[in-house]
Amino acid sequence: MSVFSYHLVQTSFISGLKAILLPPQPGRIPGLVHWECMQCMTLGSAVFSPSRLLLRQIALFAQWESEAAIDHFLQQNKQGKKLAKGWHVRLEFMRQWGSIAGFKIPAATTSPDTPDAPVVAVTIARMKLPEVPRFIRWGRPVEKLVRDHPGTTLSLASIRLPRLVSTFSIWKSQKEMTDMVRGHSTLPQPKRHLDAMQERERKDFHFEFTTLRFRPIAEYGSWKGQSNFLPQKEQQ
Numbered sequence: 001m002s003v004f005s006y007h008l009v010q011t012s013f014i015s016g017l018k019a020i021l022l023p024p025q026p027g028r029i030p031g032l033v034h035w036e037c038m039q040c041m042t043l044g045s046a047v048f049s050p051s052r053l054l055l056r057q058i059a060l061f062a063q064w065e066s067e068a069a070i071d072h073f074l075q076q077n078k079q080g081k082k083l084a085k086g087w088h089v090r091l092e093f094m095r096q097w098g099s100i101a102g103f104k105i106p107a108a109t110t111s112p113d114t115p116d117a118p119v120v121a122v123t124i125a126r127m128k129l130p131e132v133p134r135f136i137r138w139g140r141p142v143e144k145l146v147r148d149h150p151g152t153t154l155s156l157a158s159i160r161l162p163r164l165v166s167t168f169s170i171w172k173s174q175k176e177m178t179d180m181v182r183g184h185s186t187l188p189q190p191k192r193h194l195d196a197m198q199e200r201e202r203k204d205f206h207f208e209f210t211t212l213r214f215r216p217i218a219e220y221g222s223w224k225g226q227s228n229f230l231p232q233k234e235q236q
Contacts, residue, residue: 002033002106003067004093004214006122006168007060008040008156008223009086016056020160024079031069034102035062036124038158038166044144058086059158061122061166063103067217087223089170089230091120091214098210100124105212115175118231120168120216126208127163135205141192143167148187151176154229170216170229 011019019037026032040057060083064070067090073080095108127135146155146169155169171177183191200209216230223229 001066002093002104003064003070003217004091004212005062005064005070005088006091006120007058007062007083007086007088009058009060009083010224011056011058011082013055015082016058019058019060019079024077029073029077031065031072033063033065033104035060036102036160036164036166038160038164041157041159043147043155043157043167044140053159058083059156059166059168061124061168084221087219087221087227089120089219090217092217094119094213094215096210096212098208100126100208100210105210113174115178116173118216119171119174119177120214121171121177122212122214123167124208124210124212125165125206127165128205128207129163131203131205134203138196138199138205141189142196145180145185145187145189145192149176149180149185151180154223172231 016039020039023035023037026034037058037060040054040059041052042054045052062070064073070090074084075081093106093108096105099105143157146152146167149155151172153170153172156167158166158168169177179185180190181193181197183194200206219227219230221227
């Protein structure tokens with residue numbers, strides 16, 4: 001059974017640029033199915049601001065054949081050793097909406113929904129470049145909604161220019177996440193996500209888009225001096 005991982009690491013400008021432009025090929029890394037390497041962004045930040053694109057912060061989302069493959073990569077591979085200095089979470093796939101090339105998404109889990117259990121959400125999209133201004137106009141309010149939501153313990157966006165964009169969020173419970181998606185929230189303008197999804201259905205921003213939902217298995221390391229983003233009961 002495959003396992004997914006999401007990594008965050010602070011690096012130098014040169015190392016970050018190399019990771020984006022010259023990532024190791026999956027065929028050269030034992031047990032790696034596919035990955036996407038991106039630069040981090042601050043959710044909800046102004047388009048033309050230093051915090052919008054964080055050149056020294058790398059996000060990597062990967063699918064592996066096993067957890068042993070993750071361990072081998074982090075311990076034996078040159079790039080993996082750099083990632084090991086940051087933070088990562090290991091993830092068990094639950095379900096998918098939409099589709100994206102590269103990853104080999106398994107069948108949806110047959111486990112029953114557990115509304116009170118923590119959940120991790122990852123979105124990945126390949127943009128239609130003419131739709132970028134419209135995507136930003138509808139997307140930034142959603143970014144702020146997720147960023148400010150009391151149900152998240154960690155949330156961020158990432159990008160690989162010119163067209164790959166992604167979001168990552170850890171939620172205290174599946175119910176809090178699904179309530180946000182459906183427009184139920186105590187925050188102002190609670191239907192921002194719902195409105196953006198309706199606009200996407202009217203005229204798509206992307207030529208590929210997927211939302212993936214995961215059960216968190218365990219986390220390792222620290223990010224910006226913090227750790228334990230997962231509720232302790234979910235760690236192994």
